[in-house]
Amino acid sequence: MAEKQQECCEVFQIHEEAVQEVLKHMPDENKLYDLAEVFKIFGDSTRIRILYVLFEAEVCVCDLAQLLNMKQSAISHQLKILKQAKLVKSRREGKSVFYSLADDHVRTIINQGMEHVEE
Amino acid sequence: MAEKQQECCEVFQIHEEAVQEVLKHMPDENKLYDLAEVFKIFGDSTRIRILYVLFEAEVCVCDLAQLLNMKQSAISHQLKILKQAKLVKSRREGKSVFYSLADDHVRTIINQGMEHVEE
DNA sequence: CTAACATATGAATGTTTGTTCATATGTCGA
């Protein structure tokens, strides 16, 4: 195998093919970046708590602020992030704006994560 | 309903019971915090890429650094985080340290997230 | 024991991110 591309450690032969396999199966850079972005959104306890509330009911911003004991502004900012990520949707009714889950995918992902935590 | 606890907006009646239901079904604070912590770990593209490599093969630190085109130090730091979260495990063999997935839960969670991204 | 290699780790740095405050936008009743 003369000079294959340079490796850092000297244990070529073991991984030579494994590395090729890896490169073949890796999704492309952008997709992996997007994936990380999605998880990043779930990676904040305020947003997780918001989503858990929305599991049970469609609620307005002020209800969320009170339930989670946080400033209305903080909740709004987080809802914006969740909405941009298409994880929640909103509906205006008079002065209030009601938020709910965009789809059940959210629930599935969170439940999966919860299973891991509960071990 | 006289004076139930004060609400921010005036639309009590609609949510009064919904709010009670929500509070009943919410996991406790600490569990939600832990859940967010788990997702936070998946919320970085370097770590995601590391995990994707480990989907295919058990590799050493220098292989990872080369595959991902990053400094060995950066990889080590991230591996430490992944290990503390029990998402990967390591095995020393001579001078090298080989990393692999701790269990298949990791794969499930990431696949679930990927499904969401791929829509 | 020493030199060379593989990995780990602490400190420093630049960036990202969540919350707050102040204020703007939007809605409705009077």
Place this chain on the structure above:
DNA sequence: TCGACATATGAACAAACATTCATATGTTAG
């Protein structure tokens, strides 16, 4: 139209984080 209420948003600040550099630890061959 005006005032009160609900929500949204920009700027500012602090905390959290990823990467880098320098260096320490651990391992093997000679």
